[in-house]
Amino acid sequence: MIKREDTRKIKLGNIEIGGSSKVLIQSMCDIKTSNIDQVIKEINDCASLGADLMRVSILDNEDAEAIKEIKKHINIPLIGDIHFSTDLALKAINNGIDKIRINPINTPKEELIKIIDSAKKHNVVIRIGLNEGSTTREGNNIHDINDLINLTKETIDFFENQGFYNLVLSIKSSSALKTISIYKELANNFDYPLHLGVTESGFDDIGIIRSTIGISNILLEGIGSTIRVSLTKDPKLEVITAKRMLHDLNLYPNYPTLISCPTCGRCKVDNIKEIAKNIMNYLEENNINITFAVMGCIVNGIGEGKNADIGIAGADHKFIVFRKGTIIKTVNEENLFNEVIQIINSL
Ligand code: SF4
Structure with missing residues (x-):
């Protein structure tokens, strides 16, 4: 502090x-x-x-x-x-x-x-x-x-x-x-x-x-x-x-944290940036103060996002959803936003 x-x-x-x-x-x-x-x-x-x-x-x-x-x-x-x-x-x-x-x-x-x-x-x-x-x-x-x-x-x-x-x-x-x-x-x-x-x-x-x-x-x-x-x-x-x-800077504690990877050749899904922006907007608009990780692949994504309360990692047009590094679900790309919001709201 x-x-x-x-x-x-x-x-x-x-x-x-x-x-x-x-x-x-x-x-x-x-x-x-x-x-x-x-x-x-x-x-x-x-x-x-x-x-x-x-x-x-x-x-x-x-x-x-x-x-x-x-x-x-x-x-x-x-x-x-x-x-x-x-x-x-x-x-x-x-x-x-x-x-x-x-x-x-x-x-x-x-x-x-x-x-x-x-x-x-x-x-x-x-x-x-x-x-x-x-x-x-x-x-x-x-x-x-x-x-x-x-x-x-x-x-x-x-x-x-x-x-x-x-x-x-x-x-x-x-x-x-x-x-x-x-x-x-x-x-x-x-x-x-x-x-x-x-x-x-x-x-x-x-x-x-x-x-x-x-x-x-x-x-x-x-x-x-x-x-x-x-x-x-x-x-x-x-x-x-x-x-x-x-x-x-730890001067505004009650606020969402979003981390998202830069993507690279291993990224398995499209629109990572849009997905990350939509999720952050939802967290900000609804004052949901969790850490959320949006990662392009499961090779490094789950490990690097393991401190997040909830995270998603791309896997061949699907997403693996994980909680504190533990996989909890696989969802299709088209249902991703709604599924993620449901999970966030069930926390
Ligand atoms: S999480 Fe995967 S896609 Fe994203 S930068 Fe790391 S290796 Fe690349």
Whole structure:
């Protein structure tokens, strides 16, 4: 088990961030927030897949106003992403947002004080998000890690001088390796909860690989209270990927494990990949937290899959079904899915 770094505990709506709390999964809506019905649906779809908190962009008054209605129809904390506008931040807070993410460098100090005062009054959490590339000093982008850490320290000092401690920190980079280095420094310097992610990480497998390298290496150091796997245009896949990653790191225990062989010349059946995907989907959708093995042949399949609760191994257009390495049944390829589901449900 990974030993988690102890951080301050921050209360956010009905959940806690940091301390010994579990690593929380966050995603962000990819629809304009004023499209209220679609946003509510996307938030609830992501929540039913396992998102602990969701973020929306607040770009204008319509978005800030939408928060009121959205909050009535969701059961997880809502975060507003706001840049360059004190007015929108204040409106979002008044309308019931639970947390705001701002880059304080974009906001004059006297304006920031208004946001801090309002957040204090409404018990709203603020994430200081100083991403590499969007954080500037005197008009120049800051890329140096020490400069980013120093700027974070100055910013935290400013918040603390206003008596505000309800903070979460993040400094994301689009480089996985740089993100890892930044977060080690953040954890060395501050005890606020950290939100992890590799920003602009790409789509599908490109984004999954980059995010997994960045986030999992930081989590393995015991660092990180919330994560977002940023994937181009796919919040639901972000949530599923986050769960699978946390599960493989032993940070999300109640979840199915699927192993499937790569296949080789010994494989005796077709569609192994499709079979494996269908079974995993079924296990995930029905919260069946077993280990299932999908193997292409009986030569190595049964032995290599013997730790699985249930496994199947191909044998001349048939499948051998085994339980903890012991054969229990032979089934035809065409009946495989239904037979397997029956066995799973009889466990
Ligand atoms: S289980 Fe069989 S088919 Fe799959 S990789 Fe191993 S030897 Fe090849």
